[in-house]
Amino acid sequence: xxxxxxxxxxxxxxxxxxxxxxxxxxxxVHRAVLHALDLANEDLHRWCAKLTDKxxxxxxxxxxxxxxxxxxxxxxxxxxxxxxxxxxxxxxxLANLKTEAQPSAHEPLFNELAAALTLSANRIxxxxxxxxxxxxxxxxxSLPTTLAGLLVHVADHTQRHVGQAITTAKLISNLKR
Numbered sequence: 652x653x654x655x656x657x658x659x660x661x662x663x664x665x666x667x668x669x670x671x672x673x674x675x676x677x678x679x680v681h682r683a684v685l686h687a688l689d690l691a692n693e694d695l696h697r698w699c700a701k702l703t704d705k706x707x708x709x710x711x712x713x714x715x716x717x718x719x720x721x722x723x724x725x726x727x728x729x730x731x732x733x734x735x736x737x738x739x740x741x742x743x744x745l746a747n748l749k750t751e752a753q754p755s756a757h758e759p760l761f762n763e764l765a766a767a768l769t770l771s772a773n774r775i776x777x778x779x780x781x782x783x784x785x786x787x788x789x790x791x792x793s794l795p796t797t798l799a800g801l802l803v804h805v806a807d808h809t810q811r812h813v814g815q816a817i818t819t820a821k822l823i824s825n826l827k828r
Contacts, residue, residue, distance in 0.1 A: 668693070680802055681779045685772055687806035688728075691813045692768050695721065698817040700761065706823050708754040715752070717823070720816035721760050722751045724809055725767035731808065732774045734789050735801040775802065 665671070668689035674682045699707070699717050707718045726747050733740055755763075783799035796804075 677776065678779050680783060680799060681775050684775055684802050684806045687810055688768050688772060688775075691724065691809050692765075694813050694817060695724075695764065696761075699820045702757070702820060702823065704754075704756050706820075706827075707757060707760060709823050711819065711822050711826060714819050714822070715815070716754075717816045717819050718755045718760055719752050720812045720819070721764050722753075722755060724812050724816075725763045726751060727808060727812075728767050728771040728805060731801055731805050732771055734787055734796075735778060735798055735805070736774070737785075737787060771805070775805070778802070 667686070669683065669686040673689075674685055677685060699721070702717060707721075708716050710716045710719075726744075730740055730744055730748070733744065778798065781798050783797065783802070785798045787796050787798055787801055788794060789796055789801070
């Protein structure tokens with residue numbers, strides 16, 4: 652079982668995960684996705700881990716809260732990788748989707764994120780020998796894509812929400828001054 656690499660307190664001074672020469676045993680596309688998840692973990696801890704429960708759940712100027720983004724990252728990873736594995740979403744996954752905007756406390760929020768990142772890394776590694784052009788479908792409409800398309804979207808979608816969470820965290824930090 653592999654884990655997302657632990658956040659490095661000096662990560663702002665070290666190169667991003669994709670420049671560290673790690674995970675060389677993993678095929679390039681899968682390695683890039685894993686590096687994106689490593690970076691997400693580091694950035695979220697760097698910018699969001701010190702927020703209070705109240706700050707995590709604040710929605711300044713009608714932006715989604717940091718809590719929403721962290722829950723959404725964790726749960727969307729599960730959904731996207733379910734599609735990548737060639738499956739449809741379960742009733743529980745669909746129910747979880749509807750609860751992403753609910754307030755959450757710091758510890759369970761970051762525990763869910765850590766567990767999701769670790770599990771996602773293992774699921775991505777399990778897909779490492781698959782043909783990237785394998786057809787896959789997404790959503791109720793079974794929209795067509797490929798395994799590669801889903802893996803790239805895992806990285807892209809995660810980083811998009813990391814950026815939004817960090818922006819919101821910075822805004823909240825500036826508002827309390």
